[in-house]
Amino acid sequence: DGGITQSPKYLFRKEGQNVTLSCEQNLNHDAMYWYRQDPGQGLRLIYYSQIVNDFQKGDIAEGYSVSREKKESFPLTVTSAQKNPTAFYLCASNVAGGNQETQYFGPGTRLLVL
Amino acid sequence: GDSVTQMEGPVTLSEEAFLTINCTYTATGYPSLFWYVQYPGEGLQLLLKATKADDKGSNKGFEATYRKETTSFHLEKGSVQVSDSAVYFCALSPLNDYKLSFGAGTTVTVRA
Numbered sequence: 496d497g498g499i500t501q502s503p504k505y506l507f508r509k510e511g512q513n514v515t516l517s518c519e520q521n522l523n524h525d526a527m528y529w530y531r532q533d534p535g536q537g538l539r540l541i542y543y544s545q546i547v548n549d550f551q552k553g554d555i556a557e558g559y560s561v562s563r564e565k566k567e568s569f570p571l572t573v574t575s576a577q578k579n580p581t582a583f584y585l586c587a588s589n590v591a592g593g594n595q596e597t598q599y600f601g602p603g604t605r606l607l608v609l
Numbered sequence: 610g611d612s613v614t615q616m617e618g619p620v621t622l623s624e625e626a627f628l629t630i631n632c633t634y635t636a637t638g639y640p641s642l643f644w645y646v647q648y649p650g651e652g653l654q655l656l657l658k659a660t661k662a663d664d665k666g667s668n669k670g671f672e673a674t675y676r677k678e679t680t681s682f683h684l685e686k687g688s689v690q691v692s693d694s695a696v697y698f699c700a701l702s703p704l705n706d707y708k709l710s711f712g713a714g715t716t717v718t719v720r721a
């Protein structure tokens with residue numbers, strides 16, 4: 496089955512620790528995105544990548560880093576510089592070419608601070 | 610910049626009631642418009658979309674019409690079910706730019 500997988504479903508971070516959230520897609524999509532969801536605030540864009548080895552900052556990139564070494568993978572690292580990391584993180588992707596305006600989402604990772 | 614405003618919730622309805630969630634947008638040009646649904650503990654699923662003025666998107670009994678003159682994309686369903694309980698997000702994607710701007714989401718609870 497084609498789709499987007501995110502792991503883990505729940506992730507716990509200790510003070511001062513970097514953690515990495517995984518996002519993998521087998522849809523052959525070119526572009527991938529990371530969003531952060533906080534209660535009552537909708538989704539905010541952290542980073543996005545339209546092609547391998549290239550990515551751009553979104554609206555709230557501070558305290559986060561990404562890489563895009565493979566088309567199917569777009570991991571997000573939440574660094575110790577992110578002072579309020581507790582949130583639900585969603586990964587999405589879309590195709591370049593027809594129907595490219597539609598983004599498909601993974602099931603999300605909930606990050607909690609210990 | 611581009612933005613989406615949707616009605617605040619929460620919205621609580623009885624089964625078979627009529628549902629409307631208002632959504633208005635601010636954008637230059639002709640964005641694509643979307644409704645996404647999020648069931649508890651899950652990611653977002655595309656519910657419907659419209660890519661040009663006067664288009665009507667529909668899916669699972671939900672409908673929304675792209676109104677350029679009122680910059681709106683209101684979501685409607687004539688008879689809701691308990692299984693429609695979820696958070697609904699209105700979103701837009703500017704022309705030739707596939708980043709999405711989301712509304713804050715509206716929580717809908719349908720009671721039997």
